[in-house]
Structures are given as structure tokens and as C-alpha cells.
Amino acid sequence: MVLDRVLVLPLLLSLLFLSSADGLVQDFCVADLSSQDTPAGYPCKPVSDVGYCDFVFSGLASPGNTSNLIKAAVTPAFVSQFPGVNGLGISAVRLDIAVGGVVPLHTHPGGSELVIVMQGTITAGTISSSNDVYVTQLKAGDTMVFPQGLLHFQINSGNSPVVAFVSFSSPSPGLQITAFALFGNDLPSEIVEGVTFLDDAEVKRLKKVLGGSG
Known part of the structure; x- marks a missing residue:
């Protein structure tokens, strides 16, 4: 039992040291904008x-x-x-x-x-x-x-x-602006009319104002 404690204590201290050292290394992660953005963010630029x-x-x-x-x-x-x-x-x-x-x-x-x-x-x-x-x-x-x-x-x-x-x-x-999502692209007018309850003339008017087509 004493031997186990002697072995475990240095191991725990080593893990604590490594964890602290890793935390210090990861103080920040300045974006490397020459790389691609990902759901986890940009890769880190070299310190x-x-x-x-x-x-x-x-x-x-x-x-x-x-x-x-x-x-x-x-x-x-x-x-x-x-x-x-x-x-x-x-x-x-x-x-x-x-x-x-x-x-x-x-x-x-x-x-x-x-x-x-x-x-x-x-x-x-x-x-x-x-x-x-x-x-x-x-x-x-x-x-x-x-x-x-x-x-x-x-x-x-x-x-x-x-x-x-x-x-x-x-x-x-x-950012997603609702009006542009509906009227600022090539989503067909008949679909927009169906999901918004707007008539054809109004949908086409809004598409023209917001740069959409279809």
C-alpha cells in the first residue's frame, strides 16, 4: 500500500505539471488568416x-x-x-x-x-x-x-x-437577414409565395428591391 502511494504521488504531480504547462502554452490562439476557417476556428499562428x-x-x-x-x-x-x-x-x-x-x-x-x-x-x-x-x-x-x-x-x-x-x-x-434569405436570391417566386402567403406581384417587387431573381 505504501509502495502504491509512492508511485502514484509522482504520477499525479507529473500530470498536474503537464496540465499547467499545456495551459500556459495555450494562453491564446491568434488566428492564422492564411489558413481556412473551421467550425473550431482558425489554426493558431506560431507564437x-x-x-x-x-x-x-x-x-x-x-x-x-x-x-x-x-x-x-x-x-x-x-x-x-x-x-x-x-x-x-x-x-x-x-x-x-x-x-x-x-x-x-x-x-x-x-x-x-x-x-x-x-x-x-x-x-x-x-x-x-x-x-x-x-x-x-x-x-x-x-x-x-x-x-x-x-x-x-x-x-x-x-x-x-x-x-x-x-x-x-x-x-x-x-448573420442571416430574413428578408434577404427570402427575396435576395434565386429561390423561385412560387416557393416564396407558398411559404410567405404573399401574392406573386409582391414577391417579385421585393425580389427586385433586394436583388433576387426567379
Whole structure:
């Protein structure tokens, strides 16, 4: 029995040391953007090639261009722009919405979203999988969370431009805008009509507006 303890104790200490050493080696995994992204993230860039610039992103300082159909702009700091967030389960964007602008109904299949309003007024809402609707008005300093995968939207409901910063629980949360999924591609009009209960003229009008065909 004493011999077993003598043998087991060094083994446990060795395993603890190896586990700690591995943890130190894996302090971070800066994305090697020359490789392909995978469901597990990008491969790690060699530590010898990592610099402070991999952990800094300045792109959120400037407003995005809101001269578009939805009068809104999203400036991302996802892993493809900010390789230091690879593997950390975080990322961010800057959201600019001009007066009358909207971020249409959409989902992020890869992560939850937390929006912090810095300027302006937003009407924001989310819809649960049981179709319960949660809508409110957000002003500067307000924060709202949108759980992963749920439909949600933001509308500039004030008289001045909106600036907000958004964080995600993923380095690459993904995005699917419902309107573009239905009307911005070549899904045949008769199928869209069947699944949306819209008539042919309205479906074709929306396809024309959103760049779809068929």
C-alpha cells in the first residue's frame, strides 16, 4: 500500500505539471488568416509571429457608411478582422444607423448579442422560438441582450443618428437577414409565395428591391 502511494504521488504531480504547462502554452490562439476557417476556428499562428497588433483593433473608431438601402452600417471586429479573438468566444461590432434606418429582422446562429447604445434612440426587439415578442426603446447608456439564434431587429426611432457598440459570444457569430434569405436570391417566386402567403406581384417587387431573381 505504501509502495502504491509512492508511485502514484509522482504520477499525479507529473500530470498536474503537464496540465499547467499545456495551459500556459495555450494562453491564446491568434488566428492564422492564411489558413481556412473551421467550425473550431482558425489554426493558431506560431507564437513567434504574434505581435501586439494581433490584440489591437482600431476599426471601430470611424462611423460606417449608411448610404444604403437600410440606412445602417455594421463595422465588424470579428476574427477575420481581429485575429486575436480567435478561440476566445468574443467579438464586437460598431453599429451606425441613420435617421429612418433599420437593421432588419435577422439572426446570429453562432452567438448571443449584447448591444450598448452610445448615441441616439433605438427601438429594438427579439422574438422567441414560441413567438413571444420583446420590444422596447433604448437610449444612450441602455443595454439589451439578444439570445443566440433568435430573430431580432433594431430601428432608429429618434431624430438623430444612432451609434451603438455590440459584443458577441463568438469570434464569428454569423448573420442571416430574413428578408434577404427570402427575396435576395434565386429561390423561385412560387416557393416564396407558398411559404410567405404573399401574392406573386409582391414577391417579385421585393425580389427586385433586394436583388433576387426567379
